[in-house]
Amino acid sequence: MQYSDWLTQYLEQVANSCEEGRATVNYLRARGIKVGIKRARASVGGFWTPARNIYLNSVRHTFESSLTNPRAWTLLIHEARHLQQGFLTALSVYGELDAWQYEFRIYKRLTNSPLASPLEELLTLPLNWDRTILVQARNLMQSHAGKGYRIDLLPLYPLHKEINYWLTRRTPINFDAS
Numbered sequence: 001m002q003y004s005d006w007l008t009q010y011l012e013q014v015a016n017s018c019e020e021g022r023a024t025v026n027y028l029r030a031r032g033i034k035v036g037i038k039r040a041r042a043s044v045g046g047f048w049t050p051a052r053n054i055y056l057n058s059v060r061h062t063f064e065s066s067l068t069n070p071r072a073w074t075l076l077i078h079e080a081r082h083l084q085q086g087f088l089t090a091l092s093v094y095g096e097l098d099a100w101q102y103e104f105r106i107y108k109r110l111t112n113s114p115l116a117s118p119l120e121e122l123l124t125l126p127l128n129w130d131r132t133i134l135v136q137a138r139n140l141m142q143s144h145a146g147k148g149y150r151i152d153l154l155p156l157y158p159l160h161k162e163i164n165y166w167l168t169r170r171t172p173i174n175f176d177a178s
Contacts (some may be wrong), residue, residue: 002117013066014073020106021073024080024113028054033083034078037061041150046075052085054079059097078103088158095158096151097137118144118148129172131156 017023028035031052038055040047046056056072066072081099082090089095104119114120118140125137134156141151155162161172 003063005037006067008065010072010076011035012064013068014076015174016065017070017073017110018106020077020102024077025079027084028076031083033080033164036045036144037063037066041148043146046079047084048079052083056081070107074103074107074110088160091154092158092162093134093138093151093156094127094129096141096154097111097122097125097134100137100141101125101127116144131171 011025011028014021016022027033034053036053036055037058039059040055040057042057042059044057045060046054048054054076056066056075061069061072061075078099081102084093085095085098090099099117101123104115104123108115108123115123122137122140122144125133125140138151138154140148140154145151157165157172165171
């Protein structure tokens with residue numbers, strides 16, 4: 001299958017899967033974000049780049065499989081969520097919790113089936129600035145994805161808020177994550 005044929009079909013599948021999928025595809029198209037498939041660590045399903053590209057991991061997905069696999073659709077939604085969050089938020093446990101919850105709520109709805117236990121527990125966590133909750137979220141994500149998923153290297157808060165926390169010991173309350 002040619003890349004251009006795949007991309008047209010893949011984005012159509014994502015857009016037709018749910019309202020969030022349609023909004024994601026509109027976002028990607030409006031901003032000219034490149035979508036593709038590229039090799040990455042086995043613990044990663046997909047990834048975004050600072051150049052504002054999104055890739056599915058070729059270890060897990062092919063052009064053909066991504067057209068019929070709801071996981072491949074929700075991964076695109078997840079990675080686009082990171083681009084919407086901005087660089088600093090996306091590279092934090094807070095940003096990952098937001099994207100994982102967004103993705104897996106959609107995935108669960110699309111498949112109408114229960115998720116693995118760590119994911120079900122992750123969906124019950126509130127998305128807030130409580131460091132205990134963010135540590136719990138980090139542990140659940142790593143439990144699900146494996147030790148190769150290096151979320152333990154990310155700050156709990158977006159970096160500028162993490163630095164502020166360590167300087168003042170004040171937790172962010174009710175303000176934008178960006």
